[in-house]
Every structure is written in structure tokens, then in C-alpha cells.
Amino acid sequence: MMRVKPSAFVMLAYLIFLLLPIYWLLMMSLKTNTEITSTFTLWPADLTFRNYQTILTDPSWYMGYVNSLIYVGLNTLISITVALPAAYAFSRYRFMGDKHLFFWLLTNRMAPPAVFALPFFQFYSAFGLIDTHIAVALAHCLFNVPLAVWILEGFMRGVPKEIDETAYIDGYSWPRFFVKIFMPLIASGIGVAAFFCFMFSWVELLLARTLTTTDAKPIAAIMTRTVSASGMDWGVLAAAGILTIIPGALVIYFVRNYIAKGFALGRV
Amino acid sequence: MDKTQNNRAWFMVLPVLIVVAFSAVIPLMTVVNYSVQDTFGNNEFFWAGLDWFDDTIHSERMHDSLFRQAIFSAIILAIEVPLGIFIALNMPKRGFWSSLCLVLMALPLLIPFNVVGTIWQIFGRVDIGLLGHTLAALGIDYNYTNDPLDAWITVIVMDVWHWTSLVALLAYAGLQSIPQAYYQAAKIDQASRWSVFRYIELPKMAGVLMIAILLRFMDSFMIYTEPFVVTGGGPGNSTTFLSVDLAKMATGQFDLGPAAAYSILYYLVILLVSWAFYTVMTNLDRAEGGK
Numbered sequence: 342m343m344r345v346k347p348s349a350f351v352m353l354a355y356l357i358f359l360l361l362p363i364y365w366l367l368m369m370s371l372k373t374n375t376e377i378t379s380t381f382t383l384w385p386a387d388l389t390f391r392n393y394q395t396i397l398t399d400p401s402w403y404m405g406y407v408n409s410l411i412y413v414g415l416n417t418l419i420s421i422t423v424a425l426p427a428a429y430a431f432s433r434y435r436f437m438g439d440k441h442l443f444f445w446l447l448t449n450r451m452a453p454p455a456v457f458a459l460p461f462f463q464f465y466s467a468f469g470l471i472d473t474h475i476a477v478a479l480a481h482c483l484f485n486v487p488l489a490v491w492i493l494e495g496f497m498r499g500v501p502k503e504i505d506e507t508a509y510i511d512g513y514s515w516p517r518f519f520v521k522i523f524m525p526l527i528a529s530g531i532g533v534a535a536f537f538c539f540m541f542s543w544v545e546l547l548l549a550r551t552l553t554t555t556d557a558k559p560i561a562a563i564m565t566r567t568v569s570a571s572g573m574d575w576g577v578l579a580a581a582g583i584l585t586i587i588p589g590a591l592v593i594y595f596v597r598n599y600i601a602k603g604f605a606l607g608r609v
Numbered sequence: 610m611d612k613t614q615n616n617r618a619w620f621m622v623l624p625v626l627i628v629v630a631f632s633a634v635i636p637l638m639t640v641v642n643y644s645v646q647d648t649f650g651n652n653e654f655f656w657a658g659l660d661w662f663d664d665t666i667h668s669e670r671m672h673d674s675l676f677r678q679a680i681f682s683a684i685i686l687a688i689e690v691p692l693g694i695f696i697a698l699n700m701p702k703r704g705f706w707s708s709l710c711l712v713l714m715a716l717p718l719l720i721p722f723n724v725v726g727t728i729w730q731i732f733g734r735v736d737i738g739l740l741g742h743t744l745a746a747l748g749i750d751y752n753y754t755n756d757p758l759d760a761w762i763t764v765i766v767m768d769v770w771h772w773t774s775l776v777a778l779l780a781y782a783g784l785q786s787i788p789q790a791y792y793q794a795a796k797i798d799q800a801s802r803w804s805v806f807r808y809i810e811l812p813k814m815a816g817v818l819m820i821a822i823l824l825r826f827m828d829s830f831m832i833y834t835e836p837f838v839v840t841g842g843g844p845g846n847s848t849t850f851l852s853v854d855l856a857k858m859a860t861g862q863f864d865l866g867p868a869a870a871y872s873i874l875y876y877l878v879i880l881l882v883s884w885a886f887y888t889v890m891t892n893l894d895r896a897e898g899g900k
Contacts, residue, residue, distance in 0.1 A: 348699035355696055356713055359770065362732045363716070365739045369731065377737055423624035430621035435612045442622065444887060449633045451879045453831035455852035456872040459859045460636035483632045486625055544721045546834055547856075561721040575737065582724045589719025590712075597708050600715055600778065 363586070370579035377575045392580035405560030406584065408474065409543065412557065415478035417538040420485040421531065428493035429519070433502065446487040454547045457483065462551050472554045480548045485538040492537060496530025529599050536596045543589060560585055644869035661870035671871060673846065674854040675878070681850060682829045685768055689825060690818070692769070693776025698810070700781055711781075714774040726838025729767040733839075753840060757847035760840045764848055767835060772825060779821040783814035819890040823883060830879055851875050 369377055370392050372385045380386070396402040430436070431443060461480050462471070470476040504526070508518040524531065550562040564581045593600065647657040665671050696714075701707040717725070733753050735741040744751040753763040787809065795805045833852035836842065842849035842857070849857075855875060859868035 348701075351696070351699040352701070352710060355699075356710070359713065359717060359774070361739065362728045362770065365732050366728050369737075381737075381742055383739075419628065423628050426621035427625040430618035433612060434615040434618035436614070436616045436618040439618075444884070446625070446629065447887065448880055448883070449629055451827045451831075451883050452633065452637075452876060453833070453852050453855075453872075453879065455831065455833050455855045455859075456640065456876055457633075457636055458856065459865070459868070460639035463639060464636050479628070479632050482628050486628055486632075490625060540719050543719065546721055546723050561723050564723070564727070575731070578727065579731070582727055585721050585724050586716070586719070590716060593712050593715045593719060597712050600711055 366579050366582050369575060370583045372576060374574065374576050389576075392576040393584075395577050396580055396584065402560075402563065402581070405558060405563040408553075408557050409549075409559040409561070410588070412474040412477040412481070412549070412559070413539055413542045415474055416481045416485060416542045417535050419478060420482055420489045420538045421535055423482075424486055424489035424493055424534065425524075425531075426519075428490050428497055429523070431490065431494045432497035433505070443490075446490055450484050450487040450491075452483065454483075454545065458547055458551045461548060465552055471552060472556050472558075474557045476552045477549050477557060477559070478542075480552055481542045481545060483548075484545075485541055488537055488541065489534045492534040493527070493530055496527045496533070500526050532596055533599050536592060536600075539592055540589070640869045640872050642869075643865045644873055647866055657866060661866045662874070665867060665870045665874055670854065671874070674849055674851050677847075677849065678830060678851045681765070681832075682826060684765055685772075685829045686822060686825060688765070688769055689773045689776050690822060693773050693821065694780045694814070694818075696773065696777040697780035697784055698806070700777070702785075711778070714777060717771050718774060720771075722834035723838050725767065725771050726835045729763065729770075729835075730839045733763050755844055757844055760844060760848050763839060764836050767839065768829065768832070771835070772828070776818075776821045776825065779817040780814050783817040784810060787813045816890070816893055819886065819893060823886045823890065826886065827879065827883055830882075 368384055371388055371390070372382075373387055373389050373391070376382065376385065376387055431439065457480075465471050465476045465480075470479075500523070504522065505518070508522050513522065546559065546561045549559045553559065553562070560581065564578060564585075644661055645657055645659070646654040647660075700710055720728070732738045733741045733751075735745050735752060741751060741753075750756075751759050753759045791809050792805070795809060800808070831852050832850055833856060836848050836850060837853055837856075840848045842853045855868060855871055858864050858871060
């Protein structure tokens, strides 16, 4: 008989616990509303793709995905761009107030979005930025920039300093060295940091919803409108939920080999 | 690594400072501004001093929310950290299965918060949810919209479902960094499984575990969307945590002054606890570097 290790059972039990609620959502998205509310079935008796069709053919639905992807992309770009030189400074130099500054940056990661929702709304209203993608992208910098600095600093620490010095001796200027030599060396770190920025911007809703009304409204906020006079449209709600999981799943697949190190913020 | 002293490094940090000033410092100043003023509407404000702070510190409402919040975070940490370590110890070390586990485990982390709420709201419903229906079929009286205890259990199980993988992935990363030679030495010494864990694995994981605890504490302390979607803070006020309460106050009732004072006190509590964790963490880092 084949011997099965007890650890395999533990993992299997845990993965089932993780996947069961998602399985249920997926099944619901493939059922008709009558089936959802009237009978209790473990898999759809009457398989339908109508719920997905509703979302993918109606611009007021699918534009939500486009909006989310635009501000998440913008945010990732801004966060990584400003975090790269800062992380380099923290990993290579001692300067006045560096430790305090680093902790102060982290405190922004600790700020509850609920605290910022109202001031953000007023602040961006004053600049006429409400309901634009850039407003959400900038607001999400609040927690993503500190995180990106933290992760990148962890990865940069692992690169020996001799490489910098050799490059300078070879006549590289700092910007050229940074782009041509240093960035390729920490490419996996940049990838991981981008992944985390993507992740936290994608899942955040409180700020995204506060700062948008129609033109830049994220999909996760549009979902709530399935509550209508005729009752809840459970099938469409479930289908919208499943569609929000897909981008995340795709991104994880690309960084799967670095994910553990990334979660340790490059500090292993 | 020994770093060189160079104050010009400030220029490299400058872009970060500008972005963070725009997205954090200025809005935070608005909050401070509101917290010391009162208004009769019409955008006329007058100085209220520290009255709002005084009120907030002595308000039952804040005490209750803070108490619930502290209990919640404590339970979350007490479950997720040991469970995460346990899962990490049982994960396949390499190969296809290891990648598959990593991808599947990271899945809940990338689901938007309100979708997580929606998933559990549906999953726990007695009429259409798998969990609720199964429990009802087993004769267990479970209803998270009426019973405070059931609501608490649902919110906690949801958070465990959502975030345990983060702790597990961190612990896994820590385990991966232990050289094989350590285990071989332990084998020669005929060390028990427990002592391998206690004297080799746990010390090596200490650094990443601190990060895990810090992140989990911060995020559980500002949890908003998930309980809001699932229970709406109810039944009654039983799952009204700090953020839920604050959002109710600021965007529902538009009590700007009290909400601002509330925000600042809330932020200070998080800062204080996180600073304690952070100090322990950097000290651990240094101790390891000194070896």
C-alpha cells in the first residue's frame, strides 16, 4: 500500500477549507436565480452562463474592471518609481534621521483607511480630482509606497556593495549604473514589490469607493448594485465576484517562485 | 552591511517624501484641524480646544469599540500565528506540489475585501449558503444575523480563512532559509521533533514571524470592509470594531469634530503597539546580524 504522509492530510484539509467558499461562489455564478433561491444543490442542475453574459456585455459592469485595472496599474507604476531610489538610499547610506524616516514611512502603512476617507475626499475635491483614476492611484500610495520601499530595501540589502564600487571604477554614472546594472540584479525584488502594490491596491475598497462616483468606479463597488427592487440578483453578484478573483490568480501564477520571499519582504 | 555616511541620500528619498506628503501628511492635517474645532454648519468653524478629545476618551462608545477591537485582534493573532506555523511545517518543500500549494494559498489574499465579505455572507446564509445550510441540516442553530456569538465566530473564521496563508507563507519562507546541515546535525544528536522545532526552526523563523505578527496586527486592527459587508457591525453593536464605528460617525452622521478626535486617538493606539513590535523586530535583526 502506498504510504501517505500525515502532512499531506494537513495540507489537503487546509486547502479544502480555503477552496470551499470559493467553490460555492463559482457554483452560484453558474446557476440561475430560481435554482439558487428555491433548491439546494451542490452543483448546478441547470448550467447557465447568463450571469457572466450580463456582466461582459454591459459597459456599466465591465468598465468597472477597466477602471480598477487602470488605477491599480497607475498606482503600481508610481509606487515603484518613487520607491526605487529611496530604497537604494536606505540600503546603502546612513544619513541624518534615516531610522526615524524609515519608521515614519511605515506608520503610513499602519494608518487605518477609515481615518483618511473623509479628508481624502475633501482634499481631492479641492483639486477637482474626484472620480479620476489618478486620485485613487495617489490615495493608494499611502500604504503602497512604504510597503514598496520596505520590500525593495530588503532585496537591495542582499546585493553586495562591491558591485556598486566596481561599476563606479568602470566609469558608470549613478543613473546609468542603477538602470543598467543594479535594476536587473534585483529584478525579482521589483517584480515582488510590484505584485504587492498590485495586490493591496486591487483589494482596497474603502478609499477607492469614497473617491469615485461613476467614471472611475471600481468593480468591487459596482457589485453592490445587484441589490434591486426585485430582490437580490445572487447569480450576477457571484459571477462578478469570481471575475474579481481572476486577475489576482493570474498575477500569483507569474510570481509563484518568489512569493514566499516576497511575503518575507526580502528579508530571508 | 556597513553603510557610508552620506546626507545627499536625502535627495533619493525626496520623491517618496513628496508623494507621501501629498497622500498622507496633508490629509492628516485636515483631520487634526477638525479635531480642535466645532461648527454650526455653513462652513463656520470656531476653536473648540481639546473638548472633542476629552469627550472621546470618556465616551462609552469608544471604550466598547476599542475593547471589542482588542479582543478581536488578540483572538486573530492567537489563532492565525500558531496555525500558520503549523501549516508551513506541513507544506511540501519543493517541486510541483509546493508551487501548487503556494498559488492556492495565496488566492484568498488577492480577493478584494468586500468580495471576501460577500463570499462569507453567502456561504454562511442558512437558506442558500453551503456552511449555513449544512449546519442547519446537522441541527445546529446558527444564524449570524441574529446571534452575536455566531456573528463573532463567522467574522473570525472569515479572517482566519482570509489571512492565515500570509502567516504560513512567511513562516515557509523562513523555513526555506534553514540550511540542510542544521537538520543533519540534529539527526546525529538524535534530537526529537520538538527540539528541532524549538531550537532550530523557531529561532530561524523569529524574524519573519515578527513581520507576520506586525502585519496581522496592523491589518486586523483596521479591519473594516469584511465585517461591514457580512454583519454591518451587528447584531446590535456586537461586531462594531473601531473602523466600522468611525466610518459610521464620519460618513453617516457627519460629526466631523468627534470623528476627527476619534481618528487621531485610534491612529495613536495603532502607532503605539506597532512601534513596540517594530522595536522588538529591529532588535532581533541586530542580534542576528551580530552573530
